[in-house]
Amino acid sequence: MSGSSRPNSSAAQAATRRALLDSGADVFAEVGFHNATTREICRRANANVAAINYHFGDKTGLYSEVLAEQSRVARERFPSTDGLTANAAPAEQLRVFIRSFLQRVLSPDLHARHGRIMAREMVEPTAALDRLVSEAIRPDAERLTAIMRRLLGPKTPAATLRLCGMSVVGQILFYCHCQPVIQRLFPDQPADAARIDELAQHITGFSLAGVQNYRTPVAPRRAQR
Amino acid sequence: MSGSSRPNSSAAQAATRRALLDSGADVFAEVGFHNATTREICRRANANVAAINYHFGDKTGLYSEVLAEQSRVARERFPSTDGLTANAAPAEQLRVFIRSFLQRVLSPDLHARHGRIMAREMVEPTAALDRLVSEAIRPDAERLTAIMRRLLGPKTPAATLRLCGMSVVGQILFYCHCQPVIQRLFPDQPADAARIDELAQHITGFSLAGVQNYRTPVAPRRAQR
Amino acid sequence: MSGSSRPNSSAAQAATRRALLDSGADVFAEVGFHNATTREICRRANANVAAINYHFGDKTGLYSEVLAEQSRVARERFPSTDGLTANAAPAEQLRVFIRSFLQRVLSPDLHARHGRIMAREMVEPTAALDRLVSEAIRPDAERLTAIMRRLLGPKTPAATLRLCGMSVVGQILFYCHCQPVIQRLFPDQPADAARIDELAQHITGFSLAGVQNYRTPVAPRRAQR
Amino acid sequence: MSGSSRPNSSAAQAATRRALLDSGADVFAEVGFHNATTREICRRANANVAAINYHFGDKTGLYSEVLAEQSRVARERFPSTDGLTANAAPAEQLRVFIRSFLQRVLSPDLHARHGRIMAREMVEPTAALDRLVSEAIRPDAERLTAIMRRLLGPKTPAATLRLCGMSVVGQILFYCHCQPVIQRLFPDQPADAARIDELAQHITGFSLAGVQNYRTPVAPRRAQR
DNA sequence: AATGAATGAGCCTTCATTCAT
DNA sequence: GATGAATGAAGGCTCATTCAT
Numbered sequence: 038m039s040g041s042s043r044p045n046s047s048a049a050q051a052a053t054r055r056a057l058l059d060s061g062a063d064v065f066a067e068v069g070f071h072n073a074t075t076r077e078i079c080r081r082a083n084a085n086v087a088a089i090n091y092h093f094g095d096k097t098g099l100y101s102e103v104l105a106e107q108s109r110v111a112r113e114r115f116p117s118t119d120g121l122t123a124n125a126a127p128a129e130q131l132r133v134f135i136r137s138f139l140q141r142v143l144s145p146d147l148h149a150r151h152g153r154i155m156a157r158e159m160v161e162p163t164a165a166l167d168r169l170v171s172e173a174i175r176p177d178a179e180r181l182t183a184i185m186r187r188l189l190g191p192k193t194p195a196a197t198l199r200l201c202g203m204s205v206v207g208q209i210l211f212y213c214h215c216q217p218v219i220q221r222l223f224p225d226q227p228a229d230a231a232r233i234d235e236l237a238q239h240i241t242g243f244s245l246a247g248v249q250n251y252r253t254p255v256a257p258r259r260a261q262r
Numbered sequence: 263m264s265g266s267s268r269p270n271s272s273a274a275q276a277a278t279r280r281a282l283l284d285s286g287a288d289v290f291a292e293v294g295f296h297n298a299t300t301r302e303i304c305r306r307a308n309a310n311v312a313a314i315n316y317h318f319g320d321k322t323g324l325y326s327e328v329l330a331e332q333s334r335v336a337r338e339r340f341p342s343t344d345g346l347t348a349n350a351a352p353a354e355q356l357r358v359f360i361r362s363f364l365q366r367v368l369s370p371d372l373h374a375r376h377g378r379i380m381a382r383e384m385v386e387p388t389a390a391l392d393r394l395v396s397e398a399i400r401p402d403a404e405r406l407t408a409i410m411r412r413l414l415g416p417k418t419p420a421a422t423l424r425l426c427g428m429s430v431v432g433q434i435l436f437y438c439h440c441q442p443v444i445q446r447l448f449p450d451q452p453a454d455a456a457r458i459d460e461l462a463q464h465i466t467g468f469s470l471a472g473v474q475n476y477r478t479p480v481a482p483r484r485a486q487r
Numbered sequence: 488m489s490g491s492s493r494p495n496s497s498a499a500q501a502a503t504r505r506a507l508l509d510s511g512a513d514v515f516a517e518v519g520f521h522n523a524t525t526r527e528i529c530r531r532a533n534a535n536v537a538a539i540n541y542h543f544g545d546k547t548g549l550y551s552e553v554l555a556e557q558s559r560v561a562r563e564r565f566p567s568t569d570g571l572t573a574n575a576a577p578a579e580q581l582r583v584f585i586r587s588f589l590q591r592v593l594s595p596d597l598h599a600r601h602g603r604i605m606a607r608e609m610v611e612p613t614a615a616l617d618r619l620v621s622e623a624i625r626p627d628a629e630r631l632t633a634i635m636r637r638l639l640g641p642k643t644p645a646a647t648l649r650l651c652g653m654s655v656v657g658q659i660l661f662y663c664h665c666q667p668v669i670q671r672l673f674p675d676q677p678a679d680a681a682r683i684d685e686l687a688q689h690i691t692g693f694s695l696a697g698v699q700n701y702r703t704p705v706a707p708r709r710a711q712r
Numbered sequence: 713m714s715g716s717s718r719p720n721s722s723a724a725q726a727a728t729r730r731a732l733l734d735s736g737a738d739v740f741a742e743v744g745f746h747n748a749t750t751r752e753i754c755r756r757a758n759a760n761v762a763a764i765n766y767h768f769g770d771k772t773g774l775y776s777e778v779l780a781e782q783s784r785v786a787r788e789r790f791p792s793t794d795g796l797t798a799n800a801a802p803a804e805q806l807r808v809f810i811r812s813f814l815q816r817v818l819s820p821d822l823h824a825r826h827g828r829i830m831a832r833e834m835v836e837p838t839a840a841l842d843r844l845v846s847e848a849i850r851p852d853a854e855r856l857t858a859i860m861r862r863l864l865g866p867k868t869p870a871a872t873l874r875l876c877g878m879s880v881v882g883q884i885l886f887y888c889h890c891q892p893v894i895q896r897l898f899p900d901q902p903a904d905a906a907r908i909d910e911l912a913q914h915i916t917g918f919s920l921a922g923v924q925n926y927r928t929p930v931a932p933r934r935a936q937r
Numbered sequence: 938a939a940t941g942a943a944t945g946a947g948c949c950t951t952c953a954t955t956c957a958t
Numbered sequence: 959g960a961t962g963a964a965t966g967a968a969g970g971c972t973c974a975t976t977c978a979t
Binding site: 050053084085086087088091092 | 962963964965966967
């Protein structure tokens with residue numbers, strides 16, 4: 038009753054599951070879903086070749102689970118409202134949004150292979166993507182749109198909000214999706230994962246300035262003439 | 263056309279090569295390098311299953327060739343200096359750069375599956391990427407840096423130019439790398455490939471405003487008048 | 488029923504055994520020995536996956552047991568001398584023999600999946616067949632031979648008795664072994680299991696007439712008058 | 713043009729196909745479809761493990777082909793009208809029908825593993841059975857019914873014709889389906905395949921007498937009284 | 938030069954069985 | 959006594975590649 042009625046088998050099962058989720062995340066991040074072999078995943082988890090089928094049904098079952106868990110963990114560890122008060126200024130909201138997003142996709146921490154797997158999912162969507170979009174990505178997109186609306190005013194056309202949101206996300210994901218090129222272009226530059234704050238700072242400033250492009254050129258600002 | 267009874271001549275050989283490059287581009291763009299089967303590529307090219315090995319050594323040989331050709335063709339068709347006079351204003355240079363870049367990666371034209379294949383190459387680099395970076399990507403990156411330098415002044419730190427360049431490219435590639443998510447988030451929106459001008463317009467405006475963030479806020483304030 | 492708090496006693500053990508024999512009979516009859524999976528059998532018996540190995544050693548152990556029990560039960564429920572007086576006429580004995588045989592192999596009752604399993608055993612004998620032949624089939628065969636002898640006279644050659652016996656059994660088993668074809672040939676006909684009496688009637692009449700072929704055509708010709 | 717344009721590759725292909733059909737027939741007859749392994753079939757055919765997939769798509773493709781070919785060859789070699797004149801007496805037609813049927817299912821010749829495979833198909837039908845029934849079995853069944861009609865008169869109920877036909881076929885198939893039991897019951901008896909004529913003789917006589925059971929007990933035949 | 942039949946390594950999956958608890 | 963997580967052998971199938979022609 039105290040939670041240890043079957044301490045060993047249950048624990049062993051959970052440990053194997055855990056190990057498979059971890060090695061699966063690693064292998065999927067390294068070589069992608071199709072190139073990943075169940076043998077390699079099991080080998081790294083010190084598990085039998087049949088373990089994946091036993092615990093997750095099949096390879097795609099493990100993959101879905103890995104993806105879902107990573108998405109969940111990433112959003113828990115790096116919430117996009119971290120440290121924000123309810124009525125924080127939209128510029129501050131944007132800064133936090135950008136930094137947490139960068140952290141999620143670039144953090145080299147245990148479960149933050151998230152970025153690579155997500156990048157692969159973009160390029161070669163699996164059945165898991167639909168769920169991911171509806172459960173994780175769409176909420177983020179809506180939050181970003183809301184921030185944009187506060188920055189640009191409630192009457193800003195939806196299309197404009199959307200374009201600005203995409204410009205922000207595009208800047209962020211570039212560091213995730215194009216790592217191989219960045220490394221080849223600037224081999225001496227420190228890894229982007231180590232410059233998250235710097236990148237967040239830049240993207241925030243760039244974007245806040247960028248959206249000004251859509252400020253209604255109202256009456257004021259005589260200086261501009 | 264000449265007197266050869268069979269088209270077994272080198273013309274036929276060249277035609278097969280050509281057909282393989284075309285069908286290879288299609289298949290690689292559709293399903294990626296690893297999921298592509300040589301049989302399917304040969305089938306579409308009306309060629310023998312051994313044709314790829316015969317003409318390109320092996321599957322990766324065909325792939326490299328496809329990639330290199332696409333890169334070359336894309337830059338020929340959509341040069342990043344299209345219609346520019348030598349001393350065009352940097353803002354105009356940026357606009358042209360962005361539009362031609364978008365055209366290269368989004369245009370659904372014959373050989374402009376380029377975007378999808380490049381996106382795959384980012385996520386899962388093959389040996390072909392090194393060559394691509396040095397021959398095609400680095401020149402583009404340097405051109406973009408040069409434009410940024412003209413926009414921000416010759417004394418702007420290289421790191422700043424680089425960050426701004428990445429912000430521009432990130433915005434562009436987002437529409438290429440994240441299509442599957444964009445389609446799921448906004449199923450009713452017209453395909454991005456049909457809105458290239460609109461996107462180019464937005465990204466240019468957003469970026470020109472964005473880089474203002476780095477204008478030395480010194481005296482020039484007045485100089486603008 | 489007694490004071491044991493858990494049904495973990497030998498009664499529970501016996502119940503699991505029983506359940507495994509039942510579900511095993513079902514599954515073996517449905518899909519055959521090789522296609523049957525121990526997991527499915529255990530699942531239907533609400534038993535552990537290791538239960539078969541625990542109770543019967545291995546899968547073949549359960550199978551043998553199922554076969555032996557079915558054979559025994561089938562012969563108990565449908566004895567080939569049902570309702571016969573010791574000195575019944577041989578034609579009557581044959582009728583009863585045929586009907587009880589049909590019942591054993593066609594009756595859809597609880598344990599009378601017997602027919603399907605036996606049919607499989609004929610086509611793909613397992614080690615269990617030897618025992619089955621010596622314990623169940625040979626006695627039946629001898630009884631049938633005895634009936635034939637009474638029908639055809641004590642001097643009838645053994646080979647003739649044997650042939651006639653096989654003709655009888657062949658007619659019976661046809662309805663068991665060839666169900667799939669019968670159903671496809673005559674889809675509208677009622678299931679043979681529902682026409683046992685009709686079939687018994689036919690086979691008996693046909694066979695009694697058939698064996699007449701071996702009546703010594705000697706003097707008796709006249710004696711028949 | 714003379715049929716040898718590509719003598720070698722074509723011939724090699726055909727030889728491999730042929731060898732696979734032969735070894736497939738053997739293995740399927742020996743252990744059944746499900747127990748047969750493609751590896752074993754290919755090994756016996758001196759072919760690669762991928763040969764079955766290459767030539768027949770998959771395992772079931774080979775199986776269907778084997779079944780169809782056997783059925784065709786068996787009916788060609790042992791036609792059920794062998795040596796019959798158009799207006800042969802029905803008793804003679806029945807004799808020939810029975811003997812050719814026995815030959816098809818018992819003949820140990822190269823391709824006459826037919827019987828065993830058919831027996832398995834009865835017990836555990838595969839998708840191939842439907843085609844077999846409509847193309848081969850049904851025509852036989854109809855021919856047998858026609859013979860019965862001639863034996864018993866045109867007014868005989870269809871149900872009677874059907875029952876008598878089944879009695880005939882049941883007697884025949886018994887020697888095919890129940891070999892394992894026959895061998896165990898009468899180990900000293902010569903193999904049934906060597907007694908085809910004897911068996912045909914018996915079954916014909918038994919059945920001709922058997923169907924008399926359904927002769928309308930018309931006026932004539934005073935002697936019977 | 939060009940073919941296509943054949944190859945064999947390797948993949949995912951299934952399943953009866955075991956063994957620590 | 960009974961469990962169920964774990965095992966590992968084996969199966970069908972795919973695919974890039976080769977080689978005799």
